[in-house]
Structures are given as C-alpha cells and as structure tokens.
Amino acid sequence: EIVLTQSPGTLSMSPGERATLSCRASQSISTSYFAWYQQKPGQAPRLLIYGTFSRATGIPDRFSGSGSETDFTLTINRLEPEDFAVYYCQQFASSPTTFGQGTKVEIK
C-alpha cells in the first residue's frame, strides 16, 4: 500500500498570503494518478486538482498543483477567506487508493 504523508499538519496563514502544502508518497507515482481535495467542516471533500496539475471544473486559478515521483505540492496563491479548510492528497497508482492524513489551513 502506498502511504501518503502530508506536511505540515496545520498551516496558520493570513488572507492574501500564499500557502504551500506538501504530500510525499512512499513510492514513486505517475503524475496521472494523483489528486488534491478540499474539505470544509460538515461537508464532503471537493475535488480540486487531478492528474497533479489540472484544476477541476469551477476551481479558481489561485489553486495550482505540481510535483512528480514522490513529492507533490498544492499551492494556493492569495488566500481567500473561503480557502481555510482541510486539504487531502490522493493516489490511485496502485490498489488500494489511499489518501494523506490532511493539512489544515487555518486563519492566523
């Protein structure tokens, strides 16, 4: 099973700042099989980024994804109040599909 480790666990930021979230895989993954989700309290996760780089429908361009092999990054430029949430990475390069434990982006 591929283990995804996200860091940091919590990111304290101010609106307008840039947030950089990391996800490290226990083995190399094709960029095609990697995604990011956002989850707000009491809601289901929402797909943000698929295939490492591509934004899902309706996702603003301040969200961007990058990375390769074992190291992947989600960058949120100019944080908006609605961006404070928990973010999860996911791999489906091999079964079972697995998720990281999440990074909480909180207001400083």
Next chain:
Amino acid sequence: EVQLAQSGAEVKKPGESLRISCEASGYSFTTYWIAWVRQVPGRGLEWLGVIYPSDSDTRYSPSFQGQVTISVDKSINTAYLQWSGLKASDTGIYFCARPVHMARGVPGTFDIWGQGTLVTVSA
C-alpha cells in the same frame, strides 16, 4: 444536477446489522462506478470498495474485504453499504463517491460525493 443523496445518521449497538444507501440522480447510474469512503477522526479518509452498477462487479480494499458488503439496485439508482455485525471501530462518517474513471482496477479521482452518513456504534 448530478447528485448523490445518502441516507440519514444511524446509531447502532455492537453486533447489530446495518445498511446505508446512496441514491444517484442527474446522470446515467449504470455507466459510472460508485465507491464508498470512510472518514474517522485521526484516520483520515479510507477507501472501502467500489461497484459497477451495470453488472455489480465489485472490488474491495484489502482492509475492508469481508468486513462490509457493497451492492446496488439498478431499478432505483441506489448503492448500498452493509454490515452484518457492527463493531465500535466501524464508527465514522461514510461517503459514497463517484470516481471519474477506474485506473487498472483502482478508482481514480472522485468528482461527485454524497453528503455523508454518520454511523455510531456504541453499547
């Protein structure tokens, strides 16, 4: 609008059985797989299994094989997750979700999610 609507919260005792549901609308139910994902505080998101409604082809995560059963009723566009003997460790929020595609038998990105069903198992 494409939606997955889940059944309401449940409170059960250890050993009891339970079936929760996920009703799809707004798209062709039989042409997309449906998956179940659990969320437990401290354990994050865990994939349980996935089913193809057209022929009920079902794949389970090794961690949940034999622990749960996934099924569908095509006539009412509904997927189910059931337990025959609940344990306290089954407590959590269960989401149904639609993978955009399957990649070599593994569900890919989940573009549509149900609202979640809270299952509480306590004596």
